Every structure is written in C-alpha cells, then in structure tokens.
Amino acid sequence: MISKNIVLTFPDGARREYPGGVTGLDVAKGISPSLAKRTVAMALDGRLADLSDPIERDAKIEFVNRDDPRALELIRHDAAHVLAEAVQTLWPGTQVTIGPVIENGFYYDFFRNQPFTPEDFPLIERTMREIIARDRPFTKEIWPREQARTVFADMGESFKVELVDAIPEDQQIKIYKQGDWFDLCRGPHMTSTGKIGNAFRLMKVAGAYWRGDSKREMLSRIYGTAFAKQEELDAYLRQIEEAEKRDHRRLGREMDLFHFQEEAPGSVFWHPKGWTLFQTLENYIRRRQSLAGYAEVNAPQLIDSSLWVASGHMATFRDVMFLVEPKEDDERSYVVKPMNCPGHVQIFKHGLKSYRDLPFKLSEFGKVHRFEPSGSLHGLMRVRAFTQDDAHIFITEQQIAEEVLKVNDLILSIYSDFGFDDVRIKFSDRPEKRIGDDAVWDKAEAALLAALKASGRPWTLNKGEGAFYGPKLEYVLRDAIGRDWQCGTVQVDLNMPGRLGAFYIDEHSNKVTPVMLHRAMFGSLERFTGIMIEHYAGHLPLWLSPVQAVVATITSDADDYAREAAAAAERSGLRVEIDLRNEKINFKVREHSLAKVPVLLVVGRKEAAERTVSIRRLGSDKQQTMPLEAALSSFAQEGVPPDLRRRQQAA
RNA sequence: GCUGCCGUAGCUCAGUGGUAGAGCACCCCCUUGGUAAGGGGGAGGUCGUAAGUUCAAUCCUUACCGGCAGCACCA
Numbered sequence: 001m002i003s004k005n006i007v008l009t010f011p012d013g014a015r016r017e018y019p020g021g022v023t024g025l026d027v028a029k030g031i032s033p034s035l036a037k038r039t040v041a042m043a044l045d046g047r048l049a050d051l052s053d054p055i056e057r058d059a060k061i062e063f064v065n066r067d068d069p070r071a072l073e074l075i076r077h078d079a080a081h082v083l084a085e086a087v088q089t090l091w092p093g094t095q096v097t098i099g100p101v102i103e104n105g106f107y108y109d110f111f112r113n114q115p116f117t118p119e120d121f122p123l124i125e126r127t128m129r130e131i132i133a134r135d136r137p138f139t140k141e142i143w144p145r146e147q148a149r150t151v152f153a154d155m156g157e158s159f160k161v162e163l164v165d166a167i168p169e170d171q172q173i174k175i176y177k178q179g180d181w182f183d184l185c186r187g188p189h190m191t192s193t194g195k196i197g198n199a200f201r202l203m204k205v206a207g208a209y210w211r212g213d214s215k216r217e218m219l220s221r222i223y224g225t226a227f228a229k230q231e232e233l234d235a236y237l238r239q240i241e242e243a244e245k246r247d248h249r250r251l252g253r254e255m256d257l258f259h260f261q262e263e264a265p266g267s268v269f270w271h272p273k274g275w276t277l278f279q280t281l282e283n284y285i286r287r288r289q290s291l292a293g294y295a296e297v298n299a300p301q302l303i304d305s306s307l308w309v310a311s312g313h314m315a316t317f318r319d320v321m322f323l324v325e326p327k328e329d330d331e332r333s334y335v336v337k338p339m340n341c342p343g344h345v346q347i348f349k350h351g352l353k354s355y356r357d358l359p360f361k362l363s364e365f366g367k368v369h370r371f372e373p374s375g376s377l378h379g380l381m382r383v384r385a386f387t388q389d390d391a392h393i394f395i396t397e398q399q400i401a402e403e404v405l406k407v408n409d410l411i412l413s414i415y416s417d418f419g420f421d422d423v424r425i426k427f428s429d430r431p432e433k434r435i436g437d438d439a440v441w442d443k444a445e446a447a448l449l450a451a452l453k454a455s456g457r458p459w460t461l462n463k464g465e466g467a468f469y470g471p472k473l474e475y476v477l478r479d480a481i482g483r484d485w486q487c488g489t490v491q492v493d494l495n496m497p498g499r500l501g502a503f504y505i506d507e508h509s510n511k512v513t514p515v516m517l518h519r520a521m522f523g524s525l526e527r528f529t530g531i532m533i534e535h536y537a538g539h540l541p542l543w544l545s546p547v548q549a550v551v552a553t554i555t556s557d558a559d560d561y562a563r564e565a566a567a568a569a570e571r572s573g574l575r576v577e578i579d580l581r582n583e584k585i586n587f588k589v590r591e592h593s594l595a596k597v598p599v600l601l602v603v604g605r606k607e608a609a610e611r612t613v614s615i616r617r618l619g620s621d622k623q624q625t626m627p628l629e630a631a632l633s634s635f636a637q638e639g640v641p642p643d644l645r646r647r648q649q650a651a
Numbered sequence: 652g653c654u655g656c657c658g659u660a661g662c663u664c665a666g667u668g669g670u671a672g673a674g675c676a677c678c679c680c681c682u683u684g685g686u687a688a689g690g691g692g693g694a695g696g697u698c699g700u701a702a703g704u705u706c707a708a709u710c711c712u713u714a715c716c717g718g719c720a721g722c723a724c725c726a
Contacts, residue, residue: 107721115655206721207654214723218654221721253662262699262717317726339726373652373724374717382725431726467726491726518726555683582683590687604685616686623686 009060021054025191028063039063040071040190048074050140050188066195066228074190076106078138079128079200079226082193083108085181086127087116087222096183097159097210097219104236105225109208111159115220121202124222128200135194136179140187148173148184159210160184199233200226243481246537248530249379255538255596257546258380266377266384268526273546276575278529280544282365284641285389285414285521292410294363294391299343301367302334310500311342312435316468320370340366341493341518344392345500348514353504355396358514359403363391365525380530381485387525393517394497394504397443400515404451404473404490407519411475411488412457414521417642418532424476424484425457428465435469436495444492445471467518469495479535487528491518538596539618542639545575545598549635551613552579552588554604561608565601565628572636593618599635 008027009015018027024042028035028051042051043062048070055061064071080099087094087110099108110116116124143151145164152160163184164173176185178193190196203223210216227233244250252258257274260267270278286296302324308314313321314335322336337343344362353360369385376382395403415423427449430441448471452459459473466472475488493516497503503511522528532544542548551566553559559580569576577597579588585602592600602614602623613631615624626634640648 117655204720205655208722209653212723214653218722220654223721260718265717313726320724320726341726370725375652375722376724377718433726469726472726486725489726552686553683554685557683584682584684584689585686586684587688588686593687600686602686606685614686621686 006055007058008055009058011060011062018055020056023054024049024051024061024063027055027061035063038065040066040195041074041188043070048188050138051191052140053188066190066197071190072228073101074188075196075200075228076101076226078190078193078196079224080106080108081138081176081178081181081183081185081189082128082131082196083124083202083222083224084110084183085131085178086124088181089127089131090123093156095157095159098163099183105203105223107208107221107223109210109219109221111210111217111219115207116205116222118202118205125200125202129198131178132193132196132198134179135192137192138189139177140189141175141177141182143173143175145173148175152184196226197228199228199230200224201233201237246481246534247379248381248533251533251538251596252380254594255533255546257533260379264385265374266372266382268380268383268385274529276546277532277540277544278525280546280641281522281529281532282387282389282525284417284643286365287641287643288410288414289363289389289391289521292361292406293359294361296363296365297344297347298364299337299340299347299366301337303337303342305333305335307342307346307500308335311345311496312469312499313338313342316433316435320372322369322371336369337366338368338370340364340368340388340390341392341496341516342500344390345497345502345516348392348394348497349500349502353394353514355504355506355512358395358504359399360394360514361391362393363389366390380526380533383524383526386527388520389522389525391519393519394502394514395517396506396512397447397515400444400447400492400517401451401454403517404448404492405454407490407517408451408455408457408473411490411519411521415475415477415488418535420477420479422478423457424478425452425455425459426462426465426474426476426486427452427459428462428467428472428474430471431464431466431468433468434466435499440494441471444494448473448490448492467491467493469493470518472518477531479531480537481534483534485527485531487523487531488521489519489523493518540596540598542598542635543641545596547577547595547597548575548639549599549601550577550579550588550592550597551601551603552585552592554585554602556580556582557605558603558608561611562603565603565613568628569601569632569635572632574632574635574639589616601631 004020005017006020007015007017025036028039039051041064042049043064044059084096084099091112095111097109097111099106148164149161152164167173174185174187175182176187176189201224203225206221207218208221210219225236255273256271257277258268258270305314321338324334324336326333347362348360365387367385367387372382372384393403412423429445452473470491470493472489472491474486477485477487479485497516498513503513506512549569551562553562562578562580566576566578589600596618598618600616602616607613611628612625613628615626615631
C-alpha cells in the first residue's frame with residue numbers, strides 16, 4: 001500500500017513531515033528514546049489513541065505520559081483489564097463482561113456462580129501486581145466479526161458474544177492483548193501493563209444487572225480505583241473517610257436530630273432538634289412563597305381511590321401507592337396520598353373560578369407517602385414518607401411561559417440564599433408511560449422550553465424522563481463535596497385539570513380547562529434537611545442551627561448569672577440551652593463541640609462579676625470575652641434568616 | 652425488588668454449641684475544676700423475629716423483618 005506523506009504538528013507548534021502510516025511510537029523514538037520510553041499514549045487532535053496506532057492523516061500530535069491528567073483514565077481502564085485477567089487466572093470459568101472507567105475509578109463485571117467477597121481482594125490484588133510486574137505490552141488486533149464470535153463462543157464467553165453482536169456493522173472488532181490474555185475492547189490502552197503502577201486498590205463488590213436491565217442476569221461487580229501516584233490514592237482514601245464523617249445519618253445521630261427504626265422503614269422519627277431545623281427551613285419557604293402570592297392550604301391525607309382513578313395515578317402508579325385496607329362494613333377504599341395535586345384541584349374546583357382569578361396559586365407542605373423499593377431507601381435522602389414544599393398554579397395557556405419564569409426565578413433565588421449558585425437545570429420530555437394526547441404534549445413541551453430558553457440558563461435534555469402528566473424542569477444542586485442532588489421542579493400539566501373536571505370561566509363566559517403548573521423548590525423537606533446537614537458537615541449557619549448557643553458554667557457560683565444570661569438570650573430570639581452540670585469546662589466544651597453547637601457562652605466567676613461572656617465559636621479554639629448584651633445582640637443579628645435580613649436592609 | 656454483607660445494652664463494638672462482655676451515654680456519690688473526656692459505684696440485654704437441627708442454640712440451617720453497599724427504580 002502506498003501512503004502519502006503526512007504532516008504532524010507538535011505542541012510547541014513545530015510541524016514535521018512523516019510517511020503515512022507512521023506509528024506514534026516511531027515518531028516518539030525519532031525525537032528521543034527517552035521520550036518514547038516515558039510516553040504511554042498519544043493524543044491526535046486532542047483524542048487519545050494507542051501509541052502504536054498508525055497515523056494516516058495530518059494531525060496535531062501530543063505525547064501523553066503517565067502523569068498527564070488524561071492518562072488517568074487509561075491507567076484505570078488498563079487496571080480493569082488486569083483485574084479481569086487476574087480473576088480469570090484465579091477462577092477459570094468465570095466469564096468476563098465489561099470493565100469501564102467511572103468517575104472515581106473503574107469496575108469489572110463478572111459472571112460466575114460464586115460471588116466474590118472482599119476477602120478475595122488481597123489474592124486478586126497480588127495477582128494483579130504480578131501481571132503488572134510482567135509488564136507485557138498491550139497490543140491491538142482487528143478481528144473479523146465471525147472470528148470474534150467463534151473464539152468467544154468456544155471460550156464459553158457468551159456475554160462477549162452478545163457484545164460482539166451489539167457492535168454496529170460499520171465498526172471494527174478490536175481485541176486488546178496483554179501477553180496471552182485478551183479482551184474485546186474499544187481502547188485505547190497504554191503501551192504495557194507495567195505502566196499501571198501500584199497505586200491501585202480494589203474497593204468493594206456488588207451485584208449489577210447485565211446491561212443495566214433488571215430482567216437480565218445479575219453479575220458480580222468488583223469496584224476498584226487507581227491513580228498515577230500513591231499519594232493521590234492515599235488522598236482519595238482520606239477523602240472517602242471525610243465524606244463518611246459528614247454522612248447525615250451519622251450526624252443525625254451525633255447531633256440528636258432524628259432516627260429510624262424498623263417498624264417504620266423509610267419514615268423519619270424527628271427529634272426536637274431535628275424538627276427545629278426542619279421547621280426553620282419550612283418557615284423560610286413559607287415566607288418566600290407567601291410573598292410570591294401563594295395561598296397555603298391543606299388537603300386530606302386519605303382520599304377515596306375513585307379520585308386517584310380519575311387523576312390517572314391508579315393506572316400509572318398503583319405500585320408505589322399505599323392502599324388502606326378497607327373495614328369490613330365499609331365498601332370504600334382509601335389511598336394515602338402519594339401526591340398533592342388531586343387535592344389542590346378539588347380546592348380549585350370548589351366555587352366557580354373566573355379568568356380574573358388566574359394565576360391561582362395554592363401551596364401546601366404536603367406529606368406524601370410512596371412505597372419506594374426497599375433497596376432505594378437511604379436515610380433522609382430517599383424515604384417513603386416525606387413533605388413536599390408543593391404548589392399548584394392554575395393558569396391560562398398564554399400564561400405558561402411567564403409563570404414558569406417566575407417559578408424559575410424564585411427557585412434560583414432560594415438556592416442562592418443557601419449558597420448554591422452552581423445550579424443545573426434539566427428539561428425532561430414525554431415518558432413512555434403517560435396520559436394525554438401527543439398534540440397536548442407538543443404544546444406543553446414547547447411552552448416549557450420557551451420559558452427555559454427565556455431564562456437564559458444553561459440546561460440539558462433528559463429524554464423521556466418527564467412526569468406521566470407533563471414535561472418538567474428539574475433543578476440539580478451541587479453540594480460542598482461535589483455531589484449532585486435533584487431538588488426543585490416545575491412541571492407543565494395540560495392533562496390532570498381536564499381529567500378531574502376543573503375549569504374557569506373566560507371573558508366570553510365559556511368554560512375553559514386551566515393549565516396547571518406543579519412546582520416544588522426544596523422538593524422534599526426531608527431530603528433538603530439531609531442535604532443541609534451534609535453540605536455544612538453539621539456546622540450549620542446560625543440561623544439554621546437547632547441550638548444556637550449553650551451557656552455553660554465553669555463553677556456553680558456562676559449558676560444564677562448563667563440562668564440570667566440564658567433568659568436574656570432567649571429574649572433576643574436565640575435558641576439557647578443552659579449547661580449547669582457539675583462537670584469540668586473541658587468536658588462541656590468537648591461535648592457541645594461534638595454536638596455541633598455553633599456558639600458556646602462560657603461563664604465563670606469572672607464573667608458573672610463583670611456581666612460578660614467568654615465566647616467560643618464552633619470550629620475554633622479561640623476565646624473572646626464580650627459584654628453579655630453586646631454579644632447577644634450580635635448573635636441575634638447573625639441568626640436572622642437571609643430573607644428577613646434582606647427585608648430589614650430594605651426597610 | 653435483585654446480588655452480597657450485616658443484625659448482641661441508647662451508641663460503637665467484642666464474644667462463645669452449655670442462656671453474655673467492654674468503652675461511651677444514663678442514675679447515684681465524691682470532686683467546683685477556666686475552654687475537646689476528673690474519680691468511684693450502680694442500673695441496663697428474652698443476643699432482630701419465627702421455625703428447624705441438637706441432650707442443649709445468641710452461636711448451626713431455613714424463612715421472614717430491618718440495615719449497609721451497589722444495581723434497578725425515583726410522579
């Protein structure tokens with residue numbers, strides 16, 4: 001084959017001509033043997049490729065060494081292959097499937113009768129280190145489709161055969177070898193197994209469905225992670241430990257906020273302090289939406305199932321609804337509400353509504369129950385009974401875009417009060433399971449999209465993820481350690497009001513079905529409380545802290561003064577506790593620090609005589625002595641919720 | 652729901668085929684101590700539930716309930 005010459009552009013801007021089909025390795029060697037030695041892969045026009053790939057066209061070329069951030073995914077992917085080889089060496093007959101790189105590492109899914117346990121890890125890791133030490137080169141072969149099918153079928157690798165069949169006709173079947181072991185893989189890989197290094201670790205085992213399909217086989221997945229350097233691996237492991245310390249389930253116990261028990265799986269027992277936090281958040285939302293023109297209501301917890309049949313819930317979401325066992329002498333069956341919308345529609349319907357009444361905004365801190373799958377429950381984040389800061393806005397079709405925009409602004413303003421400015425918006429369109437004509441969906445989606453575009457915010461499409469009654473926007477927050485949480489939502493509903501017989505009278509005296517917007521801002525108060533706990537690692541801002549200050553005595557001589565100080569703090573509007581116990585101040589400081597109390601007001605003989613307090617803030621070991629009244633007014637001011645502070649400043 | 656692991660005092664955990672232990676927390680006593688654990692004593696558990704194996708089960712088996720991790724699900 002005659003190849004034309006090609007021109008490669010190097011990172012320093014230099015351009016050189018090479019014969020077509022030259023490999024990256026040849027190019028590197030031509031520059032310097034040491035460059036060739038330390039290069040693990042190349043990037044052509046920014047795309048990673050095997051160093052041994054022939055280059056057939058003009059391109060920008062970069063040589064990637066192990067320490068290059070782009071090499072990290074290669075290290076991890078190579079490690080996944082080595083993991084697979086190790087497992088098949090140790091347990092012949094185990095089938096391999098796929099082993100991709102994920103956010104913090106990699107995994108490999110295996111199929112075998114006996115699942116793995118973490119006790120297997122030392123042996124697997126030792127075998128992996130042996131394979132890495134052999135430092136065999138990764139080599140790529142392109143196989144004809146039939147050969148790949150036959151080879152994998154003969155090896156008993158039925159999952160691989162399925163993968164081969166799933167590769168589109170126009171794509172090559174690539175096989176990567178590392179010594180004798182090989183795997184179907186789209187690559188790229190580094191030059192040899194030795195480049196992986198030793199900064200890797202197997203993390204956990206878990207089940208996972210083949211191809212993510214709960215109807216297919218359950219595979220045994222091994223998770224691992226790998227880094228270029230041992231220090232990076234150590235830092236990652238430390239970071240995991242830190243994340244565990246801010247787990248809201250742990251902090252909930254340590255701060256005495258709430259608990260769960262098995263008689264009520266997925267339902268929260270809120271303790272006084274946790275409920276204080278919850279209500280502080282609820283009251284904040286109550287003020288914000290009251291100012292925005294919402295009227296708060298409350299609808300029944302149990303409603304006859306006929307209403308859920310009419311709304312469409314019974315047909316679509318019966319599985320997750322709690323149905324009440326009927327009494328023998330009562331033929332009616334009731335449903336514990338899984339959503340607030342049908343209740344609000346009833347309130348809208350009560351009394352004739354005029355077009356002049358629109359937009360008609362009803363809000364409710366609605367406690368809903370949903371029978372979530374047992375495996376999905378997770379502390380406050382995923383529960384079976386939760387409180388939505390829910391609202392429904394009844395409007396005309398013409399008002400959709402304007403009202404969606406208002407909701408959008410309100411949501412973003414609220415998040416900003418909690419320091420969340422990095423908010424992502426997802427647009428979810430029609431799902432497969434839905435009610436309503438496609439023409440209606442067209443209209444709803446178009447209106448929502450128009451509002452979204454008018455907001456000027458970046459957004460992404462979540463195809464087919466809409467609610468069964470309409471398309472929606474979802475607001476995703478990123479917390480202090482980079483995790484994403486879906487909270488707020490706005491949903492356009494052109495279906496349910498009509499199904500439930502809601503209408504208003506327009507200016508021509510015609511009955512018209514209103515459009516309904518569903519919206520939530522925190523989403524679930526329970527979840528948002530959990531997010532707050534984890535986001536702040538328990539160090540809540542003063543206005544959210546259930547106990548804002550503790551007055552702690554050093555000796556009992558200061559008891560009377562401490563009582564006085566605590567009473568004064570309460571009069572200033574602070575949530576304060578008093579600790580007169582016969583314990584050393586060291587002990588009290590330790591205990592209240594562990595309970596994450598933000599302000600410790602220490603009083604002894606000196607403070608009692610001078611009418612001062614010795615202040616110790618959470619997270620610092622510094623002390624500051626201030627006159628009592630000055631300290632209290634300063635803390636009272638600091639404890640004002642952000643919306644009320646704005647109101648103060650505006651006044 | 653699926654796979655795996657787990658369930659012993661309020662919490663964190665140890666332990667054994669012959670009906671249980673530690674630390675912290677709790678109660679009482681001593682101690683009044685100046686910013687992350689002062690000392691002593693006491694009380695507290697039908698070892699998740701139910702069957703089975705066994706002379707004997709907290710320990711072995713099975714089922715159920717609950718939890719954890721992941722997967723699937725999430726109006």
